[in-house]
Amino acid sequence: MVTFAVILGWTALAVLFAIALSPSATASAPQAMPFLGGGSAETHAWQRFHFRPYTMSLLFIAFEMEMMFMYPWAVVFVSEGIKALAEMGMFLAILSVGILYGWREGIFRWQ
Amino acid sequence: MAVIGDTLAARAPAAVFAAIGPGRQAGTERLFARRDMRRASTPRDASILLVAGDIPSEASEALARVHDQIPPPRATVQWQGEDPDRIVARVMETLKDLRVSATGEENRLPDAPPNEWKGIGPHGQGGKGMMGGTPYGRPMAMTGPDIRDGLQLDRYSARIGPFAPMLPPGLTLEVTLQGDVICDVSIDSPPFAQPADADAPDLCLARVLRLLGLDRAADRVLGGKRPGALWVQGAISRGLGRIDGTDMRDRVAAWRKGEAAPLGPFDLPRLLIGAEWSEAMLILASLPPSALIRAARAPEAA
Structure with a gap:
């Protein structure tokens, strides 16, 4: 019962907050355009561009995930024994594929 | 709230968007070195459009667009080479008027998208993939x-x-x-x-x-x-x-x-x-x- 009330209460709060923060739909057509110092755009703003640091973020996520699971794993490692070691080995093998891919893409080359 | 509006807000430097015409660049840039003036980098940030000098007619549509991009209530101040102190006083006066009356200038351009939405599908959703359709007259890149x-x-x-x-x-x-x-x-x-x-x-x-x-x-x-x-x-x-x-x-x-x-x-x-x-x-x-x-x-x- 209490759980239910908490969920309902938080949902109501979130809805009220969203309503209070929602932008009023009074923006005119010129205001909906991007500001280009009085100029106008030829093409739509939706476009695909090269996210250049993506290999760096790949490397970051690989090591971050590794650390995230290694902390709880270290707690249970002694009681679980060889099984936990094998599981972590598999996990690290999968992650290292990502690191190898990043290596091929040239993350470790310093420019 | 009124106290805050009258004291703190009134003391903040006025955020002004400047549209600079021929021969007025040096004067306008020196104007914004003053403590009580702040040059807004976008119209969204401003409530006053400062038009310095005579804007040539080929730039008047761009000026109207910048004017309309300033959120209402807004006002325009023309500067034709008067003394900087007088123009700052006029900006402050206009800002105070806006705060009190809250009715600004109307849009100069029609409040309509430059083109109608045009698409191929039954809901006007465009053509093939990400490159199809011309939403509001602008083709996809x-x-x-x-x-x-x-x-x-x-x-x-x-x-x-x-x-x-x-x-x-x-x-x-x-x-x-x-x-x-x-x-x-x-x-x-x-x-x-x-x-x-x-x-x-x-x-x-x-x-x-x-x-x-x-x-x-x-x-x-x-x-x-x-x-x-x-x-x-x-x-x-x-x-x-x-x-x-x-x-x-x-x-x-x-x-x-x-x-x-x-x-x-x-x-x-x-x-x-x-x-x-x-x-x-x-x-x-x-x-x-x-x-x-x-x-x-x-x-x-x-």
């Missing part, structure tokens, strides 16, 4: 080879100016961007003519500092102080905007010493193509207005 590594990436083209605060007043560039890399530039209209006082070393240095986000330092430069050499030089990378063996660092160093930085003729589009957007804006700020006007007019004469 099409791909072209990236100038750095040849990947097929979308090209976004837009006309920027004549009132973009990071460009010299009047300059309209037709820019094609891939991400933030400029892959094509052409000059739509050259900057408005400015007398030689816009080339003053302190104004040129203040322009660079403002672009680097060092507003207080720029105000101090216009107040007659020199910034430390080390951190100004460190903020600008070497080899940027190299013309005849002098790069942006050399020009900024000359301005810091209070000397002019004379420049030979150069090809403006060639200088900007291949640069990232931030680099291109720094390069433009590192060129004195007279040299920019000459460079922008050269292809027209040819």
Whole structure:
């Protein structure tokens, strides 16, 4: 019962907050355009561009995930024994594929 | 609330968007070095449009668009070369009126999208994939080879100016961007003519500092102080905007010493193509207005 009330209460709060923060739909057509110092755009703003640091973020996520699971794993490692070691080995093998891919893409080359 | 509105808000510097006309660049830039004035970098940030000088008729549509992009309530203040103190007083007066009456100027352009929504599907959802359809009259960006590594990436083209605060007043560039890399530039209209006082070393240095986000330092430069050499030089990378063996660092160093930085003729589009957007804006700020006007007019004469 209490759980239910908490969920309902938080949902109501979130809805009220969203309503209070929602932008009023009074923006005119010129205001909906991007500001280009009085100029106008030829093409739509939706476009695909090269996210250049993506290999760096790949490397970051690989090591971050590794650390995230290694902390709880270290707690249970002694009681679980060889099984936990094998599981972590598999996990690290999968992650290292990502690191190898990043290596091929040239993350470790310093420019 | 009323107390806060009357005291704190009234004491804050007035955020003003400036549309600068021919011959008014130096005066307007010196106006914004004052403590009680702040130059807004977008119309969203401002409630007052300061129109300095006479805007030529070919830029009047752009001026109307900038005017409409200022959120209401808004007001326009015309500046025809009166004393700066009087214009600041008028801006403050207008701001107070806006706060009290809350009825500003109406839109100048029609409140309608430039074109109707047009699509192929039953709900007007466009054509094939991401490249189909023309939402509100603007086609989706099409791909072209990236100038750095040849990947097929979308090209976004837009006309920027004549009132973009990071460009010299009047300059309209037709820019094609891939991400933030400029892959094509052409000059739509050259900057408005400015007398030689816009080339003053302190104004040129203040322009660079403002672009680097060092507003207080720029105000101090216009107040007659020199910034430390080390951190100004460190903020600008070497080899940027190299013309005849002098790069942006050399020009900024000359301005810091209070000397002019004379420049030979150069090809403006060639200088900007291949640069990232931030680099291109720094390069433009590192060129004195007279040299920019000459460079922008050269292809027209040819």
